[in-house]
Amino acid sequence: MAVMLLVALTVALFAGGATPAHADDVDVDKYDYVLAGNVTxxxxxxxxxxxxxxxxxxxxxxKTGADGKWRVGVPEKASYTVTLDEDTLPEGVVVTKGGNTMTAEFGLTKTKSVNFFLGEGTRVTVSFFDQLINRVANGLNFGLLLALAAIGLSLIYGTTGLSNFAHSELITFGALMTLVFAVNLALPVWLAILIALVLSAALGWTLDAALWKPLRKRGVGVIQLMIVSIGLALAMRYTYQFFVGGATRQLPGASPAKLQLGPLSLSWIDLTSMAISVVVLLGVAYFLLRTRIGKATRAVSDNPSLASASGIDVDFVIRVVWVIGAALAGLSGILWAYFRPGVSWDMGFQILLLVFAAVVLGGLGTAFGALVGSIIVGLFVELSTLVLPPDMKFVGALVVLIVVLLVRPQGILGRKERIG
Amino acid sequence: MSSNATPSSKPVKSVDLHVGDAAPGCKKNDPILIADGVRRTFGGLTAVDVDHVEIPRGAITALIGPNGAGKTTFFNLLTGFDKPDAGSWTFDGTSLAHVPAYRVARMGLIRTFQLTKSLALLSVMDNMKLGATGQTGENMFRALLPVLWRKQDQEIEARAVELLTRFKLDAKRNDYAASLSGGQRKLLEMARALMSEPTLVMLDEPMAGVNPALTQSLLDHILGLKEQGMTVLFVEHDMHMVRHIADWVIVMAEGRVVAEGDPHTVMQNPAVIDAYLGQHHDSDLGSSDADNVEAMKELLDDDK
Amino acid sequence: MIDWGQVFSNAAVELISPTTAAYALAALGLAIHFGYTGLLNFGQAGFMALGAYGYAISILTFGFPVWGAVLVGIGASVIFALILGVPTLRLRADYLAIVTIAAAEIVRLLFTTNTFVAVTGSANGLSEYKDGFRALNPLHFEGTAGFGPWQHSADDWWVIIVSWTVVALACLFTWSLMRSPWGRVLKGIREDEDAVRALGKNVYSYKMQSLILGGVFGTLAGMIFIMPRAVIPAHYATSLTFFIYAILLLGGAATILGPVVGSMLFWVLLSFFSGFVARAVEVGWLPISQVQGGQLRFILVGVAIMLIVIFRPQGLLGNKKELAFVK
Structure with missing residues (x-):
């Protein structure tokens, strides 16, 4: 039955999608509401x-008529997307302002006029190759900021066994605090970001000290802990909304002009964001591989009881992991706020699944796996927009997650476990 | 340690199990389980690499070896809980390679685990009933009609009561398994394994973590299995237990079978002494290993 | 001042509302997954979405009769469970949680995207699918009827009666399964699946059966859920699954009536709380806006989940010893 439904759905799609009418009036008699425009x-x-x-x-x-006019009837008093195909404009004419896609919403009347601003100019046709390059750059940027959050999540999982669903709220926290200090209190952005990172780290410390450590001491199971983190995530997320409301607000300096670097079109914020991510990730790698406490962290991840028996202060290590994890998540949130762009109460929750996907792809509990997984997810999300509609770009990454687990259940860098 | 426990009566040892010399991989008169070229690696480490081994039918065979010898991994491979990189093995003439664990169990090869897996939040009786195979009511649709399975369930319950009485757990039948002591859980796990009326019982360190008061009864129960015609293969670290109840001993070290034979002769095998003593040069000396060295000296003395 | 009568009677209405029934049924499905089998299914919202859309699309796009639409929904959720189960049921519990969440989000995004707008209605969803169900209504009276605070129209009573009948049948069905040897195997798997495998049970197949059965309950719940409202894709976000978990944990994860009691309590308390806050804001007792008052209740749900899991993990009806948490 469901297969039949699916087939019929596809048929209906193609039937519905392929109705190019070559008249200047379409569906006008059929529906009450009309979108209209005049292309001159x-x-x-x-x-x-x-x-x-x-x-x-x-x-x-x-298609517009000889008088340049077009009218389309639509069934509902709702919001519609109107796109002008620039390839069909005469040579030397382009859409100059607002892009070739507009959103039209009906006001008090049943007719809404939609007009595009045309002007002289040569349209920069973005070749597929250039698009690909730009998507790869964006994907790397996105992947790197995901990695910041994913490594924290993975370290926390490795050392405590907790799948922390409240990690998304740590991401949001960094961005929100930056917004509060940079916009509400009008501090310089760099200072606001520093304060936000310190506060994020403090939040990590507090969460472990006030909640997770006491629960570990009670011997609460990992599944229970996971559900507690879900409750915590709900409570924190709606607390954010309680205080800042549902609107999306911008950090200072968001959406600056793009720089052209050959085929690449990136803003200096994109470049800074990537640079910061790379430097911080290198720092984390140094911490894990070279410092005493970093080595202890990996030892605890590997085998907590053995680590404890060999004299490592497991509670201290976990506390450090929480502080670092929360600070990384906060930084990731700030970068995410510039990447989206915008700060909103549920911005962390929007990418939580991608962060989890990255961690699982790389292999739960392995820090470097989280990095590899993040890059893959970031690239996949951005590259999938070449073939998928933008509102389905997360679907691809989640499908990849499921497919990889089919082939390699322990993740890309994870190890198999022994039974018995 | 439970090293001084002995079975309450002197066990009757099975003899004449093998053909030719008692060398690693020697032929048995009536093998129930034959493994060939079974190999399993973890990363770059070879955990198990067994060329050929046969388990004699109707006897108690002990699989011994120092820590990390690959005994438990070998167990997991034979019972379908882990997949080898290469190799084949047969049970009663049927190939078991690529057979999933639950089907292996249905063929009559039942195992227990080193860390007891009693189902903590099920009652002792439910634990037992779960052991029975071929239950009509375990099909989802037939489960809806108690008429179809009630009678069988009562028969299973009767058998469970009988076994629980034998294992002195009948007073606990309605308690959660979680409330049992470590030793009682071992007993429950063994009793539960018997519910399926297996032909080969594989016990992974049945004595580990059992208090001395219970070891003797555990030993008796293992001997009881043989008396009822079952074949027993068990992994053990404790040499004393091996000496008293095993008819045949297979020694593993570093994933390989290094020696085979009856308990007394195998202990004199230089390869075995090497395997146990050699380990001490490059790893921490565990107390259990020290005990084993003592036990081996004792065994050597017995034979003089 | 505050009209307490209104606050109480609004809360009482939730006791038997179809929404309460839908959440109870979805939570019962989760009880089978999580409470009895130990499967961490975090994709119950996906199963509910399949029920809602399967039903609505069958009727609107294909003109199926009511029974046909119900079968389509069930079929879709069985296929979803199979697609989900094949890769994940061999994995560790926490992997399953993440994969099921991801799968449910994929379902929601597919229903939300503009690409399939002709069939799914995209972000605006679907409506006008209720005539077939209403035509089956044997009750005929004008206006509203009932007792106490429960005054409903004939159509509303029909929805209420059908939904609670389905819930009652599902409870009976689950109860008889869980006392059978089949249920014993599921509980064994919850405790230790390797042990059960060593006893000759096909653990994978039992987990799959459990996933399908609980998923079908979720699907039926999804159909009940859309009877008093329209199909809106935003309803099937991850938070829906979390709320159902809150209900399950409140009532008791390994119980039959726990989900029902949990759902009733959840909705009555939530309605009481929001009614009280809304009026308290109105009369100026609380220095917050009405919108903020609405968010307070989500904060409350979050805190409640934490407190229950920490201090009473077996739920209200659960046996103290039979904590339903896998280790």
Whole structure:
């Protein structure tokens, strides 16, 4: 039955998607609400420009008439996306302001006019190769910021066995604190970020001291701990919303101009973000491989009871891991706020699953696996937009997670366990 | 340590189990389990590399060896709980390679675990009933109609009561298994394994963590299995127990079978002494190993 | 001042509302997964979405009768359980949790994306699928009828009666399964699956059966859930699964009636709390906005989950010894 449904769904999709009408009026008599526009350039109407309207209950194409006008009837008083196909404009004419896609919402009337701003210019056609390069760069950037959060999550899992669902709230916390200090209190951004990182670390310390350590001492099982973290995540997330509301706000300096580096188009914030991630990740690697406490951390991850027996202060190691993990998550949140861009109460929760996917892909509990997994997830999310619609870009990464676990259940860098 | 426990009556040893010299991988008169070229590596470490080994039917065979010799891994491989890199092995003439653990168990090869796996939050009786195979009510649709399985369930319960009485656990039948002591859990696990009426019982360190008061009864029960016609293969670290009840001993070291023979002769084998003593040069001297060295000296003295 | 009568009667209405029934049924499905088998399914919202969309799409796009639409939903969730179970049921418990969450999110994103708007209605969802169900209603009266605070129209009573009948049948079904040898195997798997495997049980197959059965309960719950409202994809976010876990833990994870009692208590308390806060804000007792009042209750749910798991892990109805937590 479900297979039948799926097949029929696909059929309906293609049937619904492929209705290019070559008239300047489409569905106008069929529906009450009408989107309309007039495509002109320097007073001259343009003929045969392709307009696409998508939204609730419709997915329609229309071409402008000789008078440059088009009208599309839509079933609902809702928000629709109108796209002008720039390839169908005459040579030397481009959309100059606001891009070739607009969102149209009905006001008091049943007709809404949608007009594009056209001007002279040569359109920069982005070749597939250039797109690919840019997606890879974005993917790396996104992957690196995911890695900051993922390594903390993985270290916490490795040392305590806890799958921390409240990690998303640690991510949000960093961005929120930056917003509070940089915008509400108008401090310089660099200072606000520093304060936010210190506060994130303090939050990690507090959570371990006030909640997780007492629970470990009670001998609460890991599954119970995981559910506690879910409760904590809910409580924290809605506390954020309670105080800052549901709106998305911008950090100072978000969305700056892009720099052209050959085919690459990146802003200096993207570059700084990547540089910071790489430096911090190298720092974490140094910490884990070279310092005493870092080695102790890996020992605890490997075998807590053995580590404890060989004189390592396991509680201290876990405390350090929480502080570092929370600070990394906070930093990741700040970078995420610039990448999205914007700060909102549930921004961490939006990428929590991707962070988990990265950790699981790399192998639960292995710090370097988390890095590899994050890069893969980041690249996959960005590259998938080349073929998938943007609102499905997370789907690809989650599918990859499931597929990798099918082939290699212990993750990419994880080890198999022995039974018995 | 439980080293001084002995069975309450002198056990009758099975003899004439093998053909030819008692060398590693020697032929048995009536083997129940034959393994060939079974190899398992973890990363770069070879945990098990057994060329050929046969387990005699109707006898008690001990699989001994120092820590890390690959005994438990070998157990896991034979019972389908782990997959070897290479090798084949047969049980009663049927190949067991690539057979999942639950089917191995259904063929009559039942194992227990080193760390007891009593189902803590099930009652002792439910633990026992779970051991019975071929239950009608274990099918989801038939489970809905008690008429179909109630009678069988009562028969199973009767058998369980009988076994529990034998293992002196009948007073605990309605308690959660979690409330039993470590030794009682070992007994429960063994009794539960018997519910399926197995032909080969594989016990992974049955004496580990059992208090001395219970070891004697455990030994008696293992001997009892043989009397009822079952074959027993057990992993053990404790040499004393091996000497008293085993008919045949297979010694593993570093993943290989290094010696085979009856308990008394095998202990004199230089390879065995090497395996146990040699270990002390490069690893910490565990107290249990020290005990084993004592036990071996004792064995050597016995034979003089 | 505060109209306490109104606050109480609004809360009482939730006691038998179809939403309460839907959550109870979804939680019962989770009890089978988590409480009895030890499977950490965090994708119950996905199963509910399949029920809701399977039903609505069958009726709206294909014009199926009610029974056909129900079968489509069940079929979809069985297939979902198989797709989910094949790769994950061999994995450790925490991997399963993450994979099921991911799968449920995939389902939600597929229902939300504009790509399939013709069938799924995208972010706006679906409505107008209720006529077939209402046509089966044997009750006919004008206006509302009932007793005490429970005054409903004939259509609403029909939904209430059907949903609670389904819940009652599901409870009976689960109860008879859990006292059978089949249920014994599931509980054994919860305690230690290797031990059960060593006793000759096909653990993988039992886990799959458990996943399918609990998932089908989730799917039926999804259908009940959309009877008093429209199908909106945002309803099936991960928080839905978390709320169902809160209900399950509140009532007792390894119990039959725990999910039902938990759901009733959850919704009555939540309604009472939001009613009280809303009115307290109105009369100026609390210096917060109405929107903030709405968020307070989610904070409360989060804190409640933590407290229950820490201090009473067996839930209200659970046996103190039979803590349903896998180690």
């Amino acid at each position: 350039f320097n007073g001259t109407p343009l003929d045969g420009v392709l307009i696409t309207v998508t939204g609730p209950g419709t997915d329609t194409e229309v």
